Amino acid sequence: MQAQLLERAKGLPKSPGVYLMKDANGRILYVGKAKSLRNRVKSYFQKVGALPGRTRLLVGKIAEIEITVTTTELEALLLECNLIKKHRPRYNVRLKDDKNYPYVVLDFTDPFPQFRITRKVIPSPKLKYFGPFSAGVHEIGRFLLKTFQIRDCSDQKFRNRTRPCLNYEIGICTAPCVALVSQEAYGKQIREAVLFLKGKKQILLRDLKREMGRASDKMEYERARTLRDKIAAVEKITEKQGAILSDTHFDIDVIGFYEHDGDLQWVVLFIRSGFLTGRRAQRMNLAFETLEDAMRTFLEQFYSVSLIPDEVWVANDFADRINLEKFLVDRAKKPVRIRVRRNEKGMRLLGMAQQNAKLLYEEGSKQSLDSASVQLQKILELKDCPHSIEGIDVSNLQGTRPAVSLVHFADERPLKARYRLYYPKTVEGQDDFAMIYETVLRRFGKPDPPPPDLLLIDGGKGQLQSAMRALDELKVEIPVCSLAKARTESAFTRKNVERSEERIFVPFRKNPIVLKEGHPALALLQRVRDESHRFAITSHRKRRDKGTLRESALVEIKGVGEKTRQKLLIAFGGLESIRAASVDDLVKAGMNRTSAQRLQEQFSRPEEE
Numbered sequence: 001m002q003a004q005l006l007e008r009a010k011g012l013p014k015s016p017g018v019y020l021m022k023d024a025n026g027r028i029l030y031v032g033k034a035k036s037l038r039n040r041v042k043s044y045f046q047k048v049g050a051l052p053g054r055t056r057l058l059v060g061k062i063a064e065i066e067i068t069v070t071t072t073e074l075e076a077l078l079l080e081c082n083l084i085k086k087h088r089p090r091y092n093v094r095l096k097d098d099k100n101y102p103y104v105v106l107d108f109t110d111p112f113p114q115f116r117i118t119r120k121v122i123p124s125p126k127l128k129y130f131g132p133f134s135a136g137v138h139e140i141g142r143f144l145l146k147t148f149q150i151r152d153c154s155d156q157k158f159r160n161r162t163r164p165c166l167n168y169e170i171g172i173c174t175a176p177c178v179a180l181v182s183q184e185a186y187g188k189q190i191r192e193a194v195l196f197l198k199g200k201k202q203i204l205l206r207d208l209k210r211e212m213g214r215a216s217d218k219m220e221y222e223r224a225r226t227l228r229d230k231i232a233a234v235e236k237i238t239e240k241q242g243a244i245l246s247d248t249h250f251d252i253d254v255i256g257f258y259e260h261d262g263d264l265q266w267v268v269l270f271i272r273s274g275f276l277t278g279r280r281a282q283r284m285n286l287a288f289e290t291l292e293d294a295m296r297t298f299l300e301q302f303y304s305v306s307l308i309p310d311e312v313w314v315a316n317d318f319a320d321r322i323n324l325e326k327f328l329v330d331r332a333k334k335p336v337r338i339r340v341r342r343n344e345k346g347m348r349l350l351g352m353a354q355q356n357a358k359l360l361y362e363e364g365s366k367q368s369l370d371s372a373s374v375q376l377q378k379i380l381e382l383k384d385c386p387h388s389i390e391g392i393d394v395s396n397l398q399g400t401r402p403a404v405s406l407v408h409f410a411d412e413r414p415l416k417a418r419y420r421l422y423y424p425k426t427v428e429g430q431d432d433f434a435m436i437y438e439t440v441l442r443r444f445g446k447p448d449p450p451p452p453d454l455l456l457i458d459g460g461k462g463q464l465q466s467a468m469r470a471l472d473e474l475k476v477e478i479p480v481c482s483l484a485k486a487r488t489e490s491a492f493t494r495k496n497v498e499r500s501e502e503r504i505f506v507p508f509r510k511n512p513i514v515l516k517e518g519h520p521a522l523a524l525l526q527r528v529r530d531e532s533h534r535f536a537i538t539s540h541r542k543r544r545d546k547g548t549l550r551e552s553a554l555v556e557i558k559g560v561g562e563k564t565r566q567k568l569l570i571a572f573g574g575l576e577s578i579r580a581a582s583v584d585d586l587v588k589a590g591m592n593r594t595s596a597q598r599l600q601e602q603f604s605r606p607e608e609e
């Protein structure tokens with residue numbers, strides 16, 4: 001196979017582009033970009049023996065290569081970034097902590113802007129973001145309310161108020177909702193808040209002091225007192241911070257890293273208008289990328305979810321720096337520079353970031369030796385640490401349609417975007433084994449999203465075997481185990497289980513593994529199992545509430561009384577069928593035509609979440 005792939009690589013164009021490496025089942029294993037597709041792809045198959053272990057493992061699994069030619073390297077970079085985000089290939093470098101950071105956002109959609117705290121950056125000319133803040137973002141939120149009286153209510157609430165809310169009563173809002181403040185005066189509040197959030201505190205204090213002087217000259221003593229309090233509050237919060245770069249108003253991210261044993265620890269120091277406002281640390285496996293590739297991948301992934309500053313400082317130059325700079329400009333729609341800083345200021349801050357990275361790496365290594373996933377790896381005798389775990393749970397909620405929930409945990413934390421709820425298509429009644437079998441077939445029968453490092457089934461041996469049967473049929477190799485709930489003494493039928501703790505079943509092992517309550521590995525499995533159960537219940541509840549809402553909507557329509565409602569439910573068997581029925585069908589079932597038309601209109605309106 002490798003000889004064939006080498007031949008295929010030799011025939012590829014020498015142009016820039018993106019390559020996708022797939023396994024025999026069509027699953028995307030790796031996405032990469034290249035200046036010359038031919039040279040890059042060829043390099044994987046020329047001296048396989050000389051490749052690092054993990055790369056060799058990848059090359060051994062490749063069955064197919066797909067390429068997309070681009071006209072420039074920048075295009076290739078953009079495409080690669082999108083494809084990695086979409087497919088999350090198993091062999092691409094992944095940040096272990098890819099959660100988003102908190103920002104303060106001022107929303108200018110309304111002439112009276114509101115502020116919110118958010119973790120999601122949505123590029124829009126109407127949204128102005130400040131941060132990220134590693135800590136104290138809620139303190140900043142409170143400060144904006146107390147000192148600048150910026151509204152924090154939703155636009156919907158704002159538009160529907162007839163009286164101000166409690167915020168006005170306690171003096172933290174000027175109540176633009178009922179026009180107790182003019183647009184001009186509120187605009188001034190916003191300008192002050194922006195100066196504060198941008199770190200331009202000297203300008204803010206100068207303006208406030210001038211205004212206080214004018215108020216006092218005009219003998220407006222109450223206003224002068226309010227301004228005096230505002231100045232004191234800004235001075236107090238400013239005192240807590242010292243400027244780290246006194247001569248800049250730029251937003252700068254300083255990047256430091258430490259590499260050891262194929263692991264990279266990153267640290268980003270956020271410098272906003274000269275002040276160090278926070279720090280973020282991320283760790284990634286170097287996998288088989290070079291350090292230069294890892295640098296590019298890190299910056300690409302990091303700035304896909306973080307606000308892009310005016311400058312990014314790095315200690316060393318790397319091959320893709322200029323392309324990456326263009327990529328950031330393209331995303332941020334403003335000038336952005338990636339600067340290699342070797343002057344005194346740069347060395348000082350970059351040195352600080354590197355030092356932080358080393359310390360964090362050492363701390364993290366100590367902790368990761370004891371982490372729950374590492375312990376689970378040992379207990380289940382897995383080849384790799386289960387960084388990603390998927391949990392499957394069959395819900396038996398009375399009176400509702402059976403469903404199977406699937407939850408995903410990445411690095412011991414829930415990743416809700418990957419949660420799914422499956423309604424059985426081929427199973428009649430409540431047959432848990434068949435439902436697990438069907439769900440595993442449906443989930444892993446598709447190449448995307450990539451499989452987890454461990455699959456956890458809620459239940460005992462029977463449930464585990466149903467999952468294994470489906471995986472065998474699909475020829476998908478994923479470590480799998482099941483977790484059975486604790487049993488009471490009277491429920492024991494076999495002597496070899498002597499305690500009533502939760503039991504972990506693994507394939508081809510007669511007796512379950514029993515860990516002490518509170519064991520980190522057991523606690524991790526319990527969290528995944530409980531989360532899948534919680535997800536099943538809440539999803540069911542939402543559906544049921546929507547159903548009830550819709551059912552009650554039946555009665556609210558003129559001409560639909562209790563009798564008609566019953567008739568319709570008997571004739572069609574449920575709301576979904578009533579919704580699908582034509583006006584003629586509804587008339588046949590006993591409604592008059594006008595009510596039938598009204599009912600259809602009601603059902604064709606979008607559902608509210």
Ligand code: SF4
Pocket residue numbers: 151152153157158161163164165166167168173174175176177178
């Ligand atoms: S007083 Fe009005 S504008 Fe202010 S927070 Fe309350 S509802 Fe919003």
